[in-house]
Amino acid sequence: MNLQISKWLLLAIISSSVFLSVMDIFIVNVAIPHIKTGIHGTDSDIQLVIALYLLGYAAFLVTGGRAGDYFGKKKVFVVAMLLFVVTSAVCGFAQTPWELNVARFFQGVGAAWMIPQGITYIQELFPGGPERVRALGIYGSVAGSASVIGQFLGGILPETHGLLEGWRLIFLINLPIGLLVVPMALLLLPADRRGQRTGFDHSGVMLLTGALVCLIYPLIRGRELNWPLWCVAMLVAGGILLVLFIGDQKRKRSKGRLPLLDVRLFGFRGFNIGMAVVLFYFMVQDSYFLINVMVLETGLGFSSAETGMLFVFQGVGYVIASLVSLRLVPLFGKKVLQAGVAIMVVTLALHIVVLNGPEVDRQLLYPILFAYGTGCGSVLPSLLAVALKNIPIELAGAASGTFSTFQQTAIALGIGVIGGIFFSCLGPLPDAATYISAYHIATVTNMALLALVGFFLWLLPGDEPLKSSAGAACPIQSSN
Template sequence: MARNISRWSLLLLVSTSVFLSVLDIFVVNGAIPSIKKGINGTDTDIQWVIVLYVLGYAAFLITGGRVGDYFGKKPVFIIGMAAFTLASCLCGLSHDAVQLNIGRTLQGISAAFMVPQGIAYIQVLFEDQRSRTKALGIYGSIAGAASVLGQFLGGMLPQVHSFIEGWRLIFLINVPIGIVTVYLAVKYLENTTIVRTKKFDWVGAFLLIVTLIFFIYPMIQGRELGWPVWILFIFGLSVITAVIFFLQQKTRQQKGMSNLIDTRVFTYKSFNIGLCASVFYFMVQDTYFLINVVLLQTGFGISSLDTGLYFMFQGVGYVIASLISIKLIPIYGKFVLIFGVIIMIISLAFHIIILDGIEMNTINIAAVFFIYGIGCGSVLPSLLTVSLRSLPSSLSGMASGTYSTFQQTAIALGISTIGGLFFNILEKPSINQEAYLTAYKTATFGNIVLLIIVAVFLLLLSNNNKPVKLS
């Protein structure tokens, strides 16, 4: 597969893609107030900084995997990594919200092309099931480490005082990593077999992208523009294009043509229920970080470094629980996830109590963040596995890509709805600490409702592995 380098070293090389893509989600969360000040942006601009990354990723993720099959995984991986590096440089050198959000969009799109190739290389490098399972575990651990490191760096780097503003470093640190990765990939990675048995579905890719843009744009921009008729019209168009996309995919499948989404996955009850649970869960995921960071840094005046350290406790709780939950899932199945969701709900209730009372101190804040991390670690690592466990193996690859697209879209939806609710309350003429607390409590209550819905869907999920199709 490669010259003078072990397959485990190549695993670390291709895992750089998921490391950087995850890092750039979490590192931004901790630096939101610093970024807003640096670009003189609005609350809506800040929402776009998060949303455009995940939207670009979601819109092109399935396409990225197909392009790797069609043109070869090595060139797509290299081009994707190089583009991500350049986009990171653009973000770090941006002077206003427009430039930054263009860079963030390009980051998300390039990540959608480089990450699927990294996952696919694992299948090629590790042909036996035992080593492949170990490799996937290492790959997942790297992604988990990136989330914890991102939370810390997002708090620390904005505090750095040097020749350049600290918030810019959260993007510019990607540049040397990306350059080294591209060099090593050119030198050591070998290309995979090119599969061009069927014509690529460019129309489907276009319809998917348009649908996601028409869906998310009104959700973010509508509040700031006062919900004019044309915004509602665009939102309505998203429903129409979604239906057209689904019918187009179904038609191509019936004709034996290549398509982006295998519509057969939606005929399995367990997948549909798991997908619904995942959508509501990921609506909470990034919203939690956004509203907590804004409350702590802007509302309470806590430094970004201290905020980052608080989130480190959340990350540690996540890692500990994820290691335990993975071992419990084969025994207790969905009940491990339900238990994790309950912990998250209880933790959010204590977030409100601690952050709005005389008991607010370093130990208590760290404790509720840690407990929330325990809940997340009990749910997130196995949510995909539980959702896909009843599907035939022939559909698992396609279902995984579909799941990831819905996951990223749900993150954007959560930022636009719960995040929008939070910022809408802050638009009151008098913004003081009490206003931040009111906005925070309202948004957190919204997240609690979403998690209750997640628990309901998980209860409906079958706890066996037998495929059950819809009648």
């Protein structure tokens, strides 16, 4: 009995990492106008608040998994949680956009090192059978709940008045949770021996991180600065570093060394098409929140609390649809995802119809966002299974890590590209009509990206029902 209690208690400790990591994506989404005002930031500053967290996560996710094998899961989990807590405090007390964004990047790094340890612990604590299925289900439910809670708190906390500005609480709320978990993890998580020292791919991490930063940062900052030469140079350097990274990974693979990325994956046509699906879907994912929050709160004067509640409705739609879709996908395969994409496109069109002037029927927004959430819930939970369904079992782990890295990078890219389109259309002194016009243009772009998702889903080989992909669990997904 005690063994059983200890297992589920350990699962709660482990699940705190995915809770904090996911919540910190969604809690920021709703509060970005307050953050912008609080740090006296620009439009690109608030884009970076979202994007740099995701870049830190994407660049260090695979390395985080290797670190647990190299140094020990317990040690890495505790150190990563401490890094997350410290950087959360820095975010909460930041005085300038530069301080906030640097801290956000390292907050993402902390998340990238926490999450893989939890996945590995679950595999060890629950070796198989119904217990593992239940444990993974709880872990996934925690991630989904974190997205809804984050949206709710992101709306409520900025409206709080006290000793500190309300927006700072969206970061400082991580401190009590993290400071409670760290000693519990030190005392209760089982110690483990370091695995065989296979070595880190230090050069791979540096090349990938440099490439991602050089590509995403100027996309976000360049528009505001009228594309100075250094922005163009960074984009070119990003492309060069990406080519060097791929060549570096191929050489290491040919010499029998363990690369950061297994380039054999890109020899599978289905995997390449699946990554195109991931790219275009996740470009829409968080850019949707960015442009909707800006048009609702800054353009139309909604309170952050009301915006947060709207997104809670969307989250509820996501949860309901995800539970249904997980039962339908094994029967109907990718058709379920195609239907979900169609729902998302139709409901985005309804967004444009309703958000078409300064006088908005606010009650209509609730069912529309709920319906949009059902579309997301029909796509996202099974996207990993679709993207990786033809990958050999020996490459499943590497493919899952690549999926997660690609996912976070695509979200950051969407913030840069779609956010850039939106803010470019606003101009220097926008009024409500300008916000609505910019929102329409950015939303039509998102609809086009979703059309590409549907096209690449159609291109995926075969339409047979999908089997479970529990063996290649995605460490973290933005859940609605």
